[in-house]
Amino acid sequence: MIPVAIQLFTLREACQKDMKQTLERVKAIGFQGVELAGYGNLTVEEVKATLDALDLTVAGSHVPLTDLINRLDDVIKEQKLLGNTQVVCPFILPEDRTHEFYQDLPSVLQSIQLELQSHGMDLLYHHHDFELAPYSDEENVLEYLLRTVDGLKLELDVYWIQKAEEDPIAWINKYKDQLALVHLKDMTKDERATFAPLGTGRTDLSAILNAATPAYWIVEQDQTDGDPFEAIQTSMTFLKNEGVI
Structure with missing residues (x-):
């Protein structure tokens, strides 16, 4: 059975208000792990203690690219404390989404990856839809990064693949190694095509669950119309009805 984690960006307001209570509620709902996006109102040491008390594991941690570049030693210390081996580059700032920036990005990511690997960790790349725009006549930005950065792992986001009008199953099969x-997300059936709770939208999640074998399934909902809990x-x-957990 592949464990299920929650990307805590989904609950970012609650994390900033009371991280400990948020983690307790996540555990009560049935999640087995968390993917971190900062530490809310706690220190990293307090997060670790809370996770241990709740028997929650760290599936991964989203760390801004600026931190990976400028404070990688501190990042590594924090991830070791958390017992995390999967460090995720989560986002490229709008002003950096240029051909010139992408041209230099592989060497930056390669340097980070080599340092992480020396500490028993891996660098993952989490994409949105903008990385699925062309980088060249032959490939898009995400394909280019996955080809040119040796050892780079993929955190596939099925919503953003679908938003870019591509096929999640094709991506799973192409990059299975x-x-x-995998970020599990659903897309609303209406013309907004925005984020929806799993099983309520148009995404063929059953096919995705049958096709991929990630270390964790990660539930994320970037935005919610109502209560994110x-x-x-x-x-x-x-997911329980699908027999995943």
């Missing part, structure tokens, strides 16, 4: 984590409860109910 680099696929480390209710949304992730709906998602967990769907």
Whole structure:
């Protein structure tokens, strides 16, 4: 059985207000792990203690690229404390989404990856839809990064693949050897095509669950119309009905 984690960016407001209570609620809903995006209102040491007390594991950690570049030693110390081996580059700032920036990015990521690997960790890349725009006539930005950075792992986000009008299953099959984590998301059936709790939208999640074998399934909902805790409860109910957990 592949364990199920929650990307805590989904609950970012609750994490900033009370990280400990948020983690307790995540555990009560049935999640087995978390993917971190900062530490909320706690220190990294307090997060670790809370996770241990709740028997929650760290599936991965989203770390801004600026931190990976400028404070990698501190990042590595924190991830070792957390027991995390999967460090994720989560986002490229809008002003950096240029051909020139992407041209230099592989060497930057390669340097980070080599240092992480020397400490028993891997660098993962989490994409949105903008990386699925062309980099050259032959490949898009994400394909280019996955080809040119030796050892780079993929955190596949099925919503953003679908948003870019590509096929999640095709990506899973093409990059099965680099696929480390999968962000499970659903897309609303209406014209907004925005984020939805799992099982309530148009995404063929059953096919995705049957096709991929990541280290963790990670539930994320970037935005919710109502209470995000209710949304992730709906998602967990769907996964239980699918026999995932």
